[in-house]
Amino acid sequence: MMPNYECIKVENEDRVTTVTFNRPSKRNAMSPQLNDEMLEALTRLNGDPDTDVLVLTGEGESFSAGMDLKEYFRDTEHDPVSSERAKWTMREWSYNRLRLFPRVTIAVVNGWCFGGAFMPLVSCDLAIAADEAQFGLSEVNWGILPGGLVTRDIALSLGYRDALYYALTGKTFGGQRAKEIGLVNDSVPRARLGESVKELTSTLLKLNPQTLRSTKEALRHSASMNYEQAADYLAAKAAQLGTRDPEEGRIKGMSQFLDTKEFKPGLGAYRRDVFDA
Numbered sequence: 001m002m003p004n005y006e007c008i009k010v011e012n013e014d015r016v017t018t019v020t021f022n023r024p025s026k027r028n029a030m031s032p033q034l035n036d037e038m039l040e041a042l043t044r045l046n047g048d049p050d051t052d053v054l055v056l057t058g059e060g061e062s063f064s065a066g067m068d069l070k071e072y073f074r075d076t077e078h079d080p081v082s083s084e085r086a087k088w089t090m091r092e093w094s095y096n097r098l099r100l101f102p103r104v105t106i107a108v109v110n111g112w113c114f115g116g117a118f119m120p121l122v123s124c125d126l127a128i129a130a131d132e133a134q135f136g137l138s139e140v141n142w143g144i145l146p147g148g149l150v151t152r153d154i155a156l157s158l159g160y161r162d163a164l165y166y167a168l169t170g171k172t173f174g175g176q177r178a179k180e181i182g183l184v185n186d187s188v189p190r191a192r193l194g195e196s197v198k199e200l201t202s203t204l205l206k207l208n209p210q211t212l213r214s215t216k217e218a219l220r221h222s223a224s225m226n227y228e229q230a231a232d233y234l235a236a237k238a239a240q241l242g243t244r245d246p247e248e249g250r251i252k253g254m255s256q257f258l259d260t261k262e263f264k265p266g267l268g269a270y271r272r273d274v275f276d277a
Helices: 032-045 070-076 080-099 117-122 136-142 150-157 160-169 174-181 190-205 209-222 228-242 249-258
Strands: 010-012 017-019 053-058 062-063 104-109 112-114 126-130 134-136 172-173 186-188
Touching: 010 134, 017 032, 017 062, 032 070, 032 080, 053 190, 062 104, 062 117, 070 080, 080 117, 104 190, 112 117, 117 150, 117 249, 126 174, 126 190, 134 174, 136 160, 136 190, 150 160, 150 174, 172 174, 209 228
Parallel strands: 017 053, 053 104, 062 112, 104 126, 112 134, 126 186
Antiparallel strands: 010 017, 053 062, 134 172
16 A cells, blocks of 8 residues: 655556656655655655556646745755755666666656756656657756756757757757657657557566566667677566566467467467467
């Protein structure tokens, strides 16, 4: 049973858990309390047997306007202990816990997404935006660098010129532009956002969750390795999948393709509800 949080909502339906930033009056700006609640929620959900996909979104008209300037910065500037704790908590949940979450994660950008909100956005595996969403790296407008690890995140997720352009100008851009530059996978009219998310989660729920977990881990970790290191790591990762998958997906898929001829790997997932010996 999840606690009742004040700054976020956690809801589960059909094995999809949706975590919603819930400070709409503040455009879901991330305060120290919100960050504390996100860290606790992700810690609890990490081992939740009823979660196969995690969706992260915002209440109302915003995904998140970034860091709460008053509560996160001004209220802690003369309290170094609180300031360091706030920074650690933000980095821990939005980078370490979310990026390495053992299920597929989807950022659903329903509206404003500014500054520090780029950290959880990029940490999610997949992202869908509303065409009407507005993105912006506004830090340059008030004399600071893109907050936290945002500078590293945009260098990772955007092309070099696009990352520099938006970080140096502070200009905003919409959902379709976010798709063009690779910040999100897709952008649709806000009225279709829920439908689009449902389509994506339905696809993911048909797939073997342990294969999904190993695939995301393999992609995230091997990207920074040289070819020799990657070859060794990926071979070990493939062997690990064979031991961590209780439904023995490889055996099912091979049997349904070679024996019963009911499965074509290029056209969809094997049937997880049967076993063919």
